Amino acid sequence: MIKLYAFFVATSLCFGCAVAPAAAQQVIPPSKIEFLDSTGVILPSELGAHSRRETTYADSIGGMVSAYIMDGKLSYRTTYEHIRKQIRNGPDEIFFPNGQVSYHTEYSHNKQVGEFRLYYANGQLKRRQIMDAAHAGKGECFLEDGQPTAFFKFETMPVYPEGNGGFEALIKAVMRNVNYPRDARKAKAEGRVIVSFVVTATGEVANVKLVQGVFPSLDATVLQAVKQLKSFVPGTQDGKPVAVSFTMPYLFRME
Numbered sequence: 001m002i003k004l005y006a007f008f009v010a011t012s013l014c015f016g017c018a019v020a021p022a023a024a025q026q027v028i029p030p031s032k033i034e035f036l037d038s039t040g041v042i043l044p045s046e047l048g049a050h051s052r053r054e055t056t057y058a059d060s061i062g063g064m065v066s067a068y069i070m071d072g073k074l075s076y077r078t079t080y081e082h083i084r085k086q087i088r089n090g091p092d093e094i095f096f097p098n099g100q101v102s103y104h105t106e107y108s109h110n111k112q113v114g115e116f117r118l119y120y121a122n123g124q125l126k127r128r129q130i131m132d133a134a135h136a137g138k139g140e141c142f143l144e145d146g147q148p149t150a151f152f153k154f155e156t157m158p159v160y161p162e163g164n165g166g167f168e169a170l171i172k173a174v175m176r177n178v179n180y181p182r183d184a185r186k187a188k189a190e191g192r193v194i195v196s197f198v199v200t201a202t203g204e205v206a207n208v209k210l211v212q213g214v215f216p217s218l219d220a221t222v223l224q225a226v227k228q229l230k231s232f233v234p235g236t237q238d239g240k241p242v243a244v245s246f247t248m249p250y251l252f253r254m255e
Contacts, residue, residue, distance in 0.1 A: 026059060026060050027060055028057050028058075028060060029057045029060065030057075031055060031056045031057070032054070032055040033052060033054050033055075034052070034053045034055075035049035035053075036050060036051050036067075037049065038050040049070055050069070050070065051067050051068060051069050051070060051075055052068045052070060053065065053066070053067045054066045054067075054068070055083060061081075061083065061084065062079075062081045062082055063079075063083055064077060064078065064079050064080070065078050065080065065083065066078075069097070073095070073097055073099065074099070075094070075095060076092075076094045077091075077092075077093055078091075078092045078093075079092070079107075081110070086110075087109065087110045088110050089107055089108060089110070090106065090107060091105075092104070092105050092106070092107060093105075098121060100119060100122070100123050101117075102118070102119055102121075103117075103119075104116070104118075104119075105117070105131065112131040113131055113132065114130070114131060115128060115129070115130055115131070116128070116130075116131050116139075116154070118154070120144045122144065124142065124144055124145070124146055125146075126141065126142055126144075127139060127140070127141050127142070127154060127238075129151075129154070138151070139151050152239060154238055155237050156236045157244065158199040158234055158235040158244050159232060160173060160229070162230070165233070170229070170246075170248070171248070173230070174225045174229070174248065174250065175225075176225075177221075177224070177225035177228050178221050179221055180218075180252060181217035181218065181220075181221060183217050184215050184217045184252070185254070187215065189214060189215035189218060189252070190253050190254050191214035191218075191251075191252060192212065192249050192250070192251050192252075193210070193212065193213060193214050193218055193219055193222045193250045193251075193252065194211040194247060194250075195208065195209065195210060195211060195222050195247070195248050195250070196208075196211050196245065196246065196247045196248075197209070197226055197246055197248070198245050198246070199232045199235065199244050199246065200234070200243050201241040201242055201243050202231075202241070203232040203233060205227065205229045205231070205232075208223055208227050214252060215252075226248065
């Protein structure tokens with residue numbers, strides 16, 4: 001009896017059970033084409049467009065996004081596990097105008113994995129490194145003629161000119177210039193103010209914007225404190241200064 005019972009459980013036999021209905025067929029969204037200007041803003045038509053972006057779905061949520069310059073040359077293509085949530089999964093490539101691959105990497109559930117490669121326009125390998133914790137900060141760099149050269153980090157974050165230069169130093173600098181306005185205390189206003197800003201390629205703080213507000217005077221004091229930040233040492237990408245976006249939360253709480 002025990003063996004017979006085990007057999008029936010293992011084989012999932014069910015006498016007199018209702019048959020489950022077949023699963024609904026997956027609906028795959030249609031492909032989408034958008035036209036963008038040189039800054040990435042979506043345009044209402046192809047008039048004045050710099051590029052064309054095509055979104056092609058492989059299933060109900062994932063697929064590939066490809067961009068083409070208006071002359072038809074491929075600019076980049078990225079494979080997504082979830083397009084709307086921007087979860088990358090698979091190859092991510094950028095191309096030179098001559099069609100050569102400029103940048104190639106792989107993602108697994110939005111985490112960079114495997115070998116990251118960067119190329120010169122002539123097809124010569126410029127950089128190669130394995131994207132995992134064991135190989136962090138290690139790799140190979142090459143000159144345009146193929147000769148090895150000293151390895152350097154592909155990306156570096158902007159450095160604030162105080163403390164350790166990192167995010168902690170940045171938070172402390174903002175806190176020095178933030179106060180709890182009298183009208184906000186009187187109204188017992190509290191909560192999280194979120195501000196975004198850009199550190200430009202020259203290290204200046206720009207495009208300071210309110211992402212999430214709590215109370216007018218609380219929002220204003222954080223915005224003003226961010227605008228008063230000193231200039232940074234710029235972030236870099238492939239050894240060149242670049243603009244880097246930041247998002248900073250600041251919590252106000254009545255004690």
